[in-house]
Amino acid sequence: MTHDWTTTPRPRLACLDMAGTTVGDDGLVERAASAALAGQGLDPGTAGHAAALDVVRRTMGQSKITVFREIFDGREEAAVAANAAFESAFTEFVAVGEVTALPGTEQALAELREAGLAVVLTTGFARSTQDAILDALGWRDLIDLALVPGEALRGRPFPDLILHAALRLSIDDVRSIVVAGDSVNDIGSGVRAGAAVVAGVLGGAHDADALAAAGATHLIGSVAELPGLLRQE
Template sequence: MIELAVFDMAGTTIEEHGAVYEALRHAVESTGVAVAPSDLQTWMGTDKREAIAALVRIGGGSPDAQLVERQYGVFRTYLKQRYEDVPPQPIAHADKALETLRARGIKIALTTGFSDDVALPLLASLGWSTAEGGNLDAVVTSDEVPRGRPAPYMIHRAMEKCGVVDVRKVLVAGDTIVDLEAGTNAGAGVVVGVLTGQLTREQLEAHPHTHVLDGVADVPGLPETRGVS
């Protein structure tokens, strides 16, 4: 039986209408380099500072620490404006899925490549919280770990926060390749790709996983979340 479900935020549990993709593209291209859509997609779901540095380098630039920090500010400003123009909302039926899992005694954690100053206001705008009476047990941002996805550290940090010690009893779900890689690297018993992001079923199925589902709404239907072997 799964004891902890760890979900990605944007594109997995939160519909943000492609704003992160566009903000990252803008932050990189405003340095004067071009970014290929395939390269941009590869770095979706990762720590955003790491993504900016890598994509600028791929484009032929020389990303020093000062440039990365400046462009991260560009990313944040662009994303904030996009979120004001088109407010994020929960992915269809995500609220119900989280509620159902918690009713079964499964703890819920969200992980994200966002830093605290982006992730926490976003969650607050949805009314999602780890406070008493909230719908979450833990939130782990890129600020809390030495490396973001595909490293397993955010998942392991979520386990620490939730008091779960057996990785085989952890479910990880996300909409990007690095979500699947992080879940696999963490040793999670269940690694789920969801089709609510930018990738197709075929693209996700080309990487290690246990399930590929239409969305998080289908996670409570998995036998592993119902104590069925």
């Protein structure tokens, strides 16, 4: 008997962004970026600093080293130094308790797993920063996997993080993947990965129009709404 490939399989994998989606941002990414830029001579109040922050806002969700390479236009030494300063600044925010879970996130993670989905957190941060966030929030037992760019994986908007998660967790159909994120790059990676549900989370990096234009299949007010959305679907 031939398999009916027109039937969408049940969701089995949820790939969720961190800053702005599951983890509160409150301007922390921009503050860390601002400090990193100042360290490379782009001081606050200058046109160069403002232009660089525009790039940071536009590229939210992307690997941070990729963002700094764009800002410094191929000056690898400056990009690497800025990236290191950014990660150091953000890790300090974590250490002093400025990074918190967004309301309803932990309940949502639990509900997704209770419904039979594996939960993966993805980010544009470095591994050390992601680890610091996970440890500070005590989320190790709430997720199945955490992935970052590098380690032979390209960051968003490429689909590598999502597809790697699917391979690691033995997901055999990309249509059973659910993606949620607050930036156009999160949405782009979900679309490129072939996920059946690519939910744009409002209130973060990019607005509803931008998320919809990037290909979001749904728009939700917060990641806390994701389990309910999947039950409706």
